[in-house]
Amino acid sequence: ARSVSTMYCRTTHYVRINGRANGTGPPSGKRLFQGQESFEQAPMYVAVMTYLGFGLVTLFGYFRDFLRAVGLEKCHIAKERDEQKDFVPLYQDFENFYTRNLYMRVRDNWNRPICSLPGPVFDVMERVSPDYNWTFRLTGKTIPNVINMGSYNYLGFAENNVDFLKTVAERVQQYGLGVCSTRQEMGNLGIHQELEELVAEFLGVESAMVLGMGFATNSTNIPALVGKGCLILSDELNHTSLILGARLSGATIRVFKHNNMQSLERVLRDAVCSGQPHTHRPWKKIMIMVEGIYSMEGSVVCLPDIVALKKKYKAYLYLDEAHSIGAVGPTGRGVTELFGLDPSDVDVLMGTFTKSFGAAGGYIAGKKELVDYLRSHSHSAVYASAMSPPVTEQILRAMRCIMGLDGTTIGQTRVHRLAENTRYFRSRLQEMGFIIYGNDDSPVIPLLLYMPGKVVAFSRAMLRRKVGVVVVGFPATPITEARARFCLSAAHTKEMLDKVLFDLNEVGDELCLKFSQRKYTSRPKEQHHNNNDLNKDFKQDSL
Amino acid sequence: MDFKNVKEYLGWLYYQYLLITSIYVLEPWEQSIFNSVLFSILAMVVYTSYMVVPVHVHLALEVFSGICGEQPESTMALMN
Numbered sequence: 307a308r309s310v311s312t313m314y315c316r317t318t319h320y321v322r323i324n325g326r327a328n329g330t331g332p333p334s335g336k337r338l339f340q341g342q343e344s345f346e347q348a349p350m351y352v353a354v355m356t357y358l359g360f361g362l363v364t365l366f367g368y369f370r371d372f373l374r375a376v377g378l379e380k381c382h383i384a385k386e387r388d389e390q391k392d393f394v395p396l397y398q399d400f401e402n403f404y405t406r407n408l409y410m411r412v413r414d415n416w417n418r419p420i421c422s423l424p425g426p427v428f429d430v431m432e433r434v435s436p437d438y439n440w441t442f443r444l445t446g447k448t449i450p451n452v453i454n455m456g457s458y459n460y461l462g463f464a465e466n467n468v469d470f471l472k473t474v475a476e477r478v479q480q481y482g483l484g485v486c487s488t489r490q491e492m493g494n495l496g497i498h499q500e501l502e503e504l505v506a507e508f509l510g511v512e513s514a515m516v517l518g519m520g521f522a523t524n525s526t527n528i529p530a531l532v533g534k535g536c537l538i539l540s541d542e543l544n545h546t547s548l549i550l551g552a553r554l555s556g557a558t559i560r561v562f563k564h565n566n567m568q569s570l571e572r573v574l575r576d577a578v579c580s581g582q583p584h585t586h587r588p589w590k591k592i593m594i595m596v597e598g599i600y601s602m603e604g605s606v607v608c609l610p611d612i613v614a615l616k617k618k619y620k621a622y623l624y625l626d627e628a629h630s631i632g633a634v635g636p637t638g639r640g641v642t643e644l645f646g647l648d649p650s651d652v653d654v655l656m657g658t659f660t661k662s663f664g665a666a667g668g669y670i671a672g673k674k675e676l677v678d679y680l681r682s683h684s685h686s687a688v689y690a691s692a693m694s695p696p697v698t699e700q701i702l703r704a705m706r707c708i709m710g711l712d713g714t715t716i717g718q719t720r721v722h723r724l725a726e727n728t729r730y731f732r733s734r735l736q737e738m739g740f741i742i743y744g745n746d747d748s749p750v751i752p753l754l755l756y757m758p759g760k761v762v763a764f765s766r767a768m769l770r771r772k773v774g775v776v777v778v779g780f781p782a783t784p785i786t787e788a789r790a791r792f793c794l795s796a797a798h799t800k801e802m803l804d805k806v807l808f809d810l811n812e813v814g815d816e817l818c819l820k821f822s823q824r825k826y827t828s829r830p831k832e833q834h835h836n837n838n839d840l841n842k843d844f845k846q847d848s849l
Numbered sequence: 850m851d852f853k854n855v856k857e858y859l860g861w862l863y864y865q866y867l868l869i870t871s872i873y874v875l876e877p878w879e880q881s882i883f884n885s886v887l888f889s890i891l892a893m894v895v896y897t898s899y900m901v902v903p904v905h906v907h908l909a910l911e912v913f914s915g916i917c918g919e920q921p922e923s924t925m926a927l928m929n
Contacts, residue, residue, distance in 0.1 A: 355869050355870070358870065358871075359869070359870055359871025360871070362870060362871060362872065362883070363871050363874060363875070366875055366879055366883075408874075411874045411875070411876075412874050438876055757868065757869060757871060758871045758874060759867065759868040759869065759870070759871040759872070759873035759874055760868050760869075762873065762874055763868055763873060816861075817868060818865060818868075
């Protein structure tokens with residue numbers, strides 16, 4: 307019997323108000339939008355064994371370092387020369403120790419080379435290591451038609467169908483590939499302006515600016531918005547690009563607990579009451595930085611609460627929708643649409659084109675004055691090379707497809723299929739007994755594995771069954787919470803998902819990964835799959 | 850999971866032990882070192898408990914029976 311005593315689950319109910327822009331007058335139809343997030347904790351022995359495992363491998367790490375220092379073993383990794391031995395040591399910090407002794411042993415699970423389009427299925431190149439992962443050798447064979455559960459391909463726009471890419475090919479013939487200039491000098495093409503207008507229309511804001519790189523959109527624009535004397539309130543689990551941008555700006559940074567509105571309110575009140583650290587003058591600007599979907603947790607930001615807090619304390623809101631634009635919301639417009647909020651409530655909307663649009667780059671959108679200011683004051687807008695023409699055309703065609711402007715309903719079908727896939731996959735995983743983090747609507751699904759041995763064995767076992775998964779361990783996640791992260795796609799068919807679920811079930815039993823202690827009502831048993839169905843190869847074909 | 854024989858089941862148990870203690874990520878000779886160290890520690894524990902525990906239990910039982918045996922005798926002496 308399973309008990310629910312050790313479970314932490316938060317159910318948040320959001321009220322969705324239809325239609326009104328300014329919120330006055332009675333809402334015509336109130337629908338209750340339930341966003342349920344759960345972060346179940348594993349039983350105590352799991353944490354104990356995880357620490358024990360790390361401790362043992364660390365001990366063996368010290369032993370191997372000793373052997374290397376004495377000379378009994380050849381050192382494959384960088385070490386100081388004899389002349390440098392009297393100076394400050396270079397390779398003794400924890401990060402280098404960890405890389406040498408823990409990461410190198412198992413690094414065949416990361417950076418696997420692929421040799422095809424990263425669509426719903428792809429080809430992985432086979433490689434072997436004769437010396438326990440210090441060096442690799444490609445055998446020349448590929449593992450064909452591995453199901454791709456790791457690419458950020460939410461709407462399936464990473465495709466190479468010639469019909470869909472006709473306009474992109476035309477642009478290559480018209481403009482070539484490199485722009486050879488910045489937007490400010492000679493690189494401002496007509497399609498760039500067309501894209502910016504389309505992005506503004508897509509998001510429902512006044513104006514938008516596009517940049518060539520998503521990471522650089524955050525790290526170079528935040529210094530243009532805030533500076534010394536301003537305060538940034540950043541969520542605990544924000545992405546590195548946001549943290550880098552905040553640090554580069556020189557503003558004071560305070561962190562609040564992940565998605566926790568009480569913590570945010572407390573920090574806001576303290577900031578407004580006490581002002582700047584020594585002088586107690588009021589802050590010039592207070593900016594709250596959050597993300598739409600946090601990719602390591604799969605959680606969705608509590609946007610209505612944050613907007614209410616921002617209005618109460620007169621702060622600004624910077625929303626990074628890298629993973630949520632195109633992937634959530636009834637028509638793929640992101641978290642503002644998911645909660646039924648007005649996009650002009652958010653001061654700075656930022657997003658990337660890498661995930662749902664199958665291209666590269668980022669955008670910043672908001673009021674016209676803001677975007678005009680950023681065009682001349684942001685580092686990447688002034689100095690970075692302009693976006694390449696075929697990439698711009700890919701974003702244009704993808705966005706028109708989602709909005710339905712190309713006359714077809716392909717875009718809407720894909721958005722709905724992603725939502726269905728998400729619901730199906732999440733509910734089946736929870737029924738099987740795995741611990742899943744995050745909101746029921748997010749297409750990013752972290753599956754908790756906890757122990758380092760199991761993380762590695764899981765990745766290898768799934769690759770043997772021709773499913774490619776991404777596993778994440780210590781520096782990117784807390785030390786006891788290693789996980790596998792699934793990114794669903796609208797291009798995944800139900801057969802592919804069923805095969806992945808079947809394999810997950812078997813691997814979960816084999817490795818004892820089903821830690822969940824919740825009780826679920828059993829679904830009616832689906833017809834059992836024959837092995838013939840599941841050994842079917844999933845060929846790459848266009849949608 | 851269906852196991853054809855006991856050997857397969859024992860192999861699976863050994864695999865679980867490797868995974869849980871994270872010895873799975875080590876090279877085979879390191880696994881042998883760890884297994885031999887663990888086995889010798891467990892053997893020493895078993896041997897020590899075999900030597901020590903029966904003697905101590907016997908002594909402890911004697912002490913307790915001594916206390917319980919004395920009480921009724923002393924009260925009888927007082928009454929007489």
